[in-house]
Amino acid sequence: xxxxxxxIDGVVALMTETSQRIEGKRKYISGRxxxxxxxxxxxxxxxxxxxxxxxxxxxxxxxxxLWFTGVAxxxxxxxKIGDIVVATRLIQHDMDARPLLAQHEIPxxxxxxxxxxxxxxxxxxxVSRRLLEEQRLHxxxxxxxxxxxxxxxxxxxxGDIASGDQFFSRDEQRIALQEKLPGVLCxxxxxxxxxxVCREYEIPFLVIRTISDEANDHAAIDFPAxxxxxxxxxxxxxxxAMLTK
Ligand code: ADE
Numbered sequence: 001x002x003x004x005x006x007x008i009d010g011v012v013a014l015m016t017e018t019s020q021r022i023e024g025k026r027k028y029i030s031g032r033x034x035x036x037x038x039x040x041x042x043x044x045x046x047x048x049x050x051x052x053x054x055x056x057x058x059x060x061x062x063x064x065x066l067w068f069t070g071v072a073x074x075x076x077x078x079x080k081i082g083d084i085v086v087a088t089r090l091i092q093h094d095m096d097a098r099p100l101l102a103q104h105e106i107p108x109x110x111x112x113x114x115x116x117x118x119x120x121x122x123x124x125x126x127v128s129r130r131l132l133e134e135q136r137l138h139x140x141x142x143x144x145x146x147x148x149x150x151x152x153x154x155x156x157x158x159g160d161i162a163s164g165d166q167f168f169s170r171d172e173q174r175i176a177l178q179e180k181l182p183g184v185l186c187x188x189x190x191x192x193x194x195x196x197v198c199r200e201y202e203i204p205f206l207v208i209r210t211i212s213d214e215a216n217d218h219a220a221i222d223f224p225a226x227x228x229x230x231x232x233x234x235x236x237x238x239x240x241a242m243l244t245k
Pocket of ligand 1: 219
């Protein structure tokens, strides 16, 4: 499942024996990659859209594992555009049922942070580190692209990701989130919803995000350029490598 149509195209290009089904405005593409049966879909944007898509994958397509890829805005100042973050936990930064519950706690689950599957996460980190080796990046992108996006030595990180129904495009938003949830590496709009549905249906899941912008005043410019030129290659490479391990 991907948060960008461009990423989906890259993954669909790896598939054989494909067939399509439209459900609730989404195109679910079933087929194989190597010897694995897969379903690939663009989630649309935001937590509700992501939750609908995961629930459909579970009920209509009988998935047994969920892999999510997409882009995110950096919150931790150590992260740079082009870095990869593999989530260990996800949190809804806009969940707030105070004074009934603690801030960020998901009603009836009694938890704010939800953990990803440990072995899928380890595998994703291993293949992402290999993708980011300099030689592989030079095979995938031109020297001009690497320079334009400042992809000099991108690195892979593991840690907490925050999700909510907001695009972060101002420095104040980034600073406020850092103060509210110190330790969060990056922000996006779907991962924690995927985590909640998978948790409630007991489906192991993985969330991989590439940093497209720094969740600041420049985000609205960096984000579309990164999507157009870089991100689709990342997802297809990571997924292919994970499936052939
Ligand atoms: N996904 C990618 N960049 C983002 C940002 N700045 N805010 C929210 N979601 C994002």
